[in-house]
Amino acid sequence: MADLGRPRGDMWEVGLWEDSLTVQGNELFYNYQVYNQAIVVPENIDAIRALAGSEPDGTTSIARTDEVLGIVREFTSA
Numbered sequence: 001m002a003d004l005g006r007p008r009g010d011m012w013e014v015g016l017w018e019d020s021l022t023v024q025g026n027e028l029f030y031n032y033q034v035y036n037q038a039i040v041v042p043e044n045i046d047a048i049r050a051l052a053g054s055e056p057d058g059t060t061s062i063a064r065t066d067e068v069l070g071i072v073r074e075f076t077s078a
């Protein structure tokens with residue numbers, strides 16, 4: 001995450017490592033990484049906005065939080 005320019009190397013996303021995906025028959029095996037604060041911090045930011053009434057729309061608040069924290073859906077492109 002530090003290589004991506006994140007302050008303190010923070011990772012707000014849940015990382016699913018594509019190269020670890022394996023399918024055997026009808027079973028999927030994978031590894032993922034969840035930073036301890038990956039869910040708590042963004043949700044608390046949105047909760048504070050909701051309680052303060054500064055952003056009544058949840059979807060808008062989530063998009064704003066994602067943008068401010070730099071949360072992305074993919075770290076690399078194919």
